[in-house]
Amino acid sequence: MTHQHRSCSRHAVAAAALLACGAASAQTLTMWVHAGPGPERDAYIESVKAFNQAHSGLKLELVALPEGSYSDQVNAAALAKKLPCVLDFDGPNVYNYAWSGKIVPLDGYTVGGAMKLEMLPTLVKQGTYNGKLYSVGQYDSGLAIWGNRKLLEKAGVRVPTKVEDAWTLAEFEEALKKLKAAGVPTPLDMKFNYGIGEWLTYGFSPIVQSFGGDLIDRKGYKSADGVLNGSAAVKALTAVQGWAKNGWINPATRDDGDFANSRAALSYVGHWTYNDYKKALGDDLVLIPSPKFGAKAATGAGSWNFGISSDCKHPREAAKVLEHLMSQREIERVTSLNGAVPGTRSALVKSANYGEAGPLRLYVQQILGGVAGVRPQTPAYPAISSAFAEAVNNIVGGRDVKRELDRAVKKIDETIEDNKGYPVM
Missing domain, CATH: 3.40.190.10 (Periplasmic binding protein-like II)
Structure with a gap:
């Protein structure tokens, strides 16, 4: 999902590159996402831009990698201890990543506590291993x-x-x-x-x-x-x-x-x-x-979600990135483009497709009604x-x-x- 600190001009994505390379004094964090050219990548470029505009002491750099080779790149980076601070991964990979020490628990950060109350129950379950929350999801699936x-x-x-x-x-x-x-x-x-x-x-x-x-x-x-x-x-x-x-x-x-x-x-x-x-x-x-x-x-149920890697030297700052990604505005930004089920109750209420009268409400009923289940929570x-x-x-x-x-x-x-x-x- 590698190559953490090459020159910004080589691997940052489009608009994000300018933002990430701008201020030498700012603390730079890297975020990997699985997204080739397309709407999700465009959403994350805008999301990174919004984060950088709101956090003067931090600069977030986006690396978008093809989905087909993403897991292999994450595993290679983990072996070299060069994982980025923030990375996304498919839901069922949470448990293997948590067990093998690739990602860290989020419970000690604001995002961990707040999101347990706000996320859909399937996403909380998907992100939990051994009683701890390791990931947060902007969206669920139907x-x-x-x-x-x-x-x-x-x-x-x-x-x-x-x-x-x-x-x-x-x-x-x-x-x-x-x-x-x-x-x-x-x-x-x-x-x-x-x-x-x-x-x-x-x-x-x-x-x-x-x-x-x-x-x-x-x-x-x-x-x-x-x-x-x-x-x-x-x-x-x-x-x-x-x-x-x-x-x-x-x-x-x-x-x-x-x-x-x-x-x-x-x-x-x-x-x-x-x-x-x-x-x-x-x-x-x-x-x-x-x-x-x-x-x-x-x-x-379940889908791609975000966590903080164990290689991250600035986990508190990385947790701020997760808080930003889980804001209603950012969830709306990505789900309006990829069409997925918004991952928080507040974002669901505002959704034209998944709200009470939306054409895709059935998916929400299946999630909240216990019909939808996450894949086995095991490494x-x-x-x-x-x-x-x-x-x-x-x-x-x-x-x-x-x-x-x-x-x-x-x-x-x-x-x-x-x-x-x-x-x-």
Whole structure:
């Protein structure tokens, strides 16, 4: 997510470079973000500019790095003890970073105490490891189903719009069957074009959880055996495999256009597709809650967030950066561009999309109603995600469900054993 103190002109981003290099007497702090060219990077350039204008004795320098290689760069910098003062990282990496000493607890700083009261409960949970808060999040994520109202009504499918009205497994599969019969080529888009990676864990583990399984036994996080390869998880991924066999989903899709171009009537994905989908479908776009495949509905939560590295020689000043980032103005700045769920209660109230009458309010209802859950709070998460994503890919491709889940469990448990159960340092 490296190279902390080269000349400002070489690696600071555009407008931030001028601000960071301006005053030699000011204390310079470096902040890394995962953002290539695009709206988020533009937001952080403006955010850094605003911070520097408000803090005469401090100069914040922004380094924006490509998402694809970001984690590798963070790990390399950590080995060299050259992490920046402030860095962002994907939610499930919090626990591994905290356990391995890359980031420090925030509880002793104003931002740590104040944010526990103000952040969404999912973000507080995401940022907490071993009873301490290690990260703060400007935004959360939403996962549900986008629907094409015209195609659904034509096929005679009931369209739920409230959490309490969610489809059951039987209703969901009946809807897919009806849509296929009505001529929709592959009724459900599940974003297989995103590849074998975090999407498969973020998107498909809630299906397992709704059926009653999980990625790991969350009591102690010592083993995935009997949980990820138990009967509920097997049932869940056997169902997903069945959707592929029935032609209801298209695992071979290579682009983002199946739903927008009406090749699919439903799209199981997150909040980030809203603007494109709205442009494509207009008033026919409807947001449908995550189904209750088992006893309860389950959906994903969490996203990229900020922490202070253990290499930072000025952590109190870095905490001021976090306070600035978590201000309502800065949350509004970034979420107005990336479309994510604002991470604090005050910012939610002001949001046109996520406020009480907003078109994306369902995501907030899922978060506040306990439907949304964070990924396992364990340093083993990267190993869990890698093993699970590979299993899902193989299962959708037709391989034996139980055997693939057993293999995933073996990989996860071996990683935990190799790290002696990840003892708290």
